[in-house]
Amino acid sequence: MSVSRSAELITSVCFLLLAVWYLVESSRYMPGARLIPSILAGCTIVVVLVQLASYRFSGLRALVESEKSSSADTSRKELLQDPAYRRRVILIFFWILLLYLLILALGFVVGIPSFVFLFLALLDRKSWLLTVLLSSALGALSYFLIGILLNLRWDSGWLWTWWG
């Protein structure tokens, strides 16, 4: 089974599990609060089952596949087969996670320019001037938006709180 096919199946199963959980969770609420969520969960379960059935029966697949699909859509799925593409996806995911942790730990005003500096210094490596300028610009923008415009503390973050 190809990578893209596996991805489609896993996604369908995830939708099914989410819908079942949603239905079970909403059954705990009072009738007014659970009415529409229950209907939505039920509809989702039905649609997912149709989708899973369409993977098995080609006649059904022809019915649910749209004419709107194009070669561009197919080529995006084929990207998953490319090891270099997958490697870069994982790499950027970890960088985004790093940004997230830097913001939580250091706050926006320090976390954002730190992230941009590290990213450009380690991955771009073309121009130190551009690295410093962009990092400074984003730091200034963060300070202006967070500190001045919204009048929030610039030193919000776990590290500063721990430091006291």
Place this chain on the structure above:
Amino acid sequence: MESTFETILQGISYFSEPRVVLLALIGVLLGLTMGVIPGLGGLATLALLLPFAYGMSPVEALALILGAYSALYFGGSITAILLNTPGTGEQVVTTFDGYPMTQQGKGARALGASASASALGGVIGVFVMLAAIPFVRWILYYIRPPEMFALALLGISTIGIVSSGSVTKGLLSGLLGLMLSFVGYDSITGTPRFTFGSLDLFDGLGITAMTLGLFAVAEMIHLFAGGRPIAAGARYTLSRQPGFNVWDGVRDTVRQFRTVVEGGLIGAGLGLIPGLGGTVAMFFSYARARQRSTQPHDFGRGCVTGVIAPEAANNAKEGGSLVPTIAFGIPGSSGMAIFIGIFLILGLEPGPSMIQNNLDLVYFMAFVIALTSVAASAIGLLLAPYVARASFVRPHVLVPVLIAVSFIGAFLDTRNLAAITVALLAGLLGFWFKILNYSSAALILGFLLGPLVERYLFLSLQVYGTEFFTRPICLLILLAGLLMVLRPYWKRWLSGRSPAGRKVEKGLK
């Protein structure tokens, strides 16, 4: 008693003061800047400008604030088109075709189409605003919760139109959006739903964080992994060449004037109805243009009509939403709720007395919206060839900047750190959707409409019982929704029965 013509002239005469014109221009520049920064949006812009109202005369304050408000939506469109980063939640519709155009090297052309459609849409909105004032009482009397529920369902029916790819994927995307919209505190029953006991989720997931994650962050992941600039393979000089430059976009708008007028009327008409929201107007306009098109399959792949239609609706809705605000003191949108505060600060009382005693100011506001929409678009047209260069910047520079700005934008909307968690997770989801050809557009539409559907359903049941479906206008709207859903299948069936259609089918086989 002054005649209408004299009142209009009085409204125009306020522009004879250079200070008023200067403040309007400053407002336009501020609005464009605020609009470009994701997360700041209409509410934050109005809230930030509100203190300035204290020191100014009503005319000066309205020139500044309305100028900024009219311009900021076009500012949001710039980043939506060039970087797939909607400046406000409403610009998400502009990304559907605006960003693919940028990927094809036509970013400047998309900006030109957006600027001109916004300007014309703003003018149409003003005409609707002025024409609707005598009728707004009728509108507000007959559009009640059952009609609002029907309109929200009509919006959901456009999920099939805006989503590309398979039917089941479009439906699942929309259903997921609807399910996510119910996270948070239910105002009808007082029940916190799907919050896992966390106070951060009481207000829901936040439209800005969701939009920035699904579109901006997801696209940045894809851009970095692909390793090529947005307009891969092209050079920035392309933006000056025929077929790719900003004036081609303006010509596209002029050629598709009917789309502009339709979009403007849809935007202004839906803007008149309090509580529906601007994004719904843009989705409707987009869906209508796609349905009417002879080549609907081009939508979502860089079709300029897919930029023109929502942009015309976007600016037109502001004129429409001012009507219930001014005429009855009923805010047409959340931004208009702040406007009511501004009116009170300026000593103006929104409602029938404003129409009676300050009609010249009402006309002045209409002219400010029209002129500043045009001014913002003119500035945009001049800057577009230079701004479009952003689409040629290499990913290693663009990606960290945009992801950082997206996270800031997500935080700005709610001032809650949980928003960046939402943006992160939405980004991963959006990327996965992109790869597997699910529809982030359908997800966002479901996310926006879910609370509306529930709220108006329960209000309708409480006030009218189960017979609320039998109200004539409600029935008409539901019928329109049904026709919208069935239309593609009806057309396909008809073409299959016709001799020409059978020939085409044989040829395809």
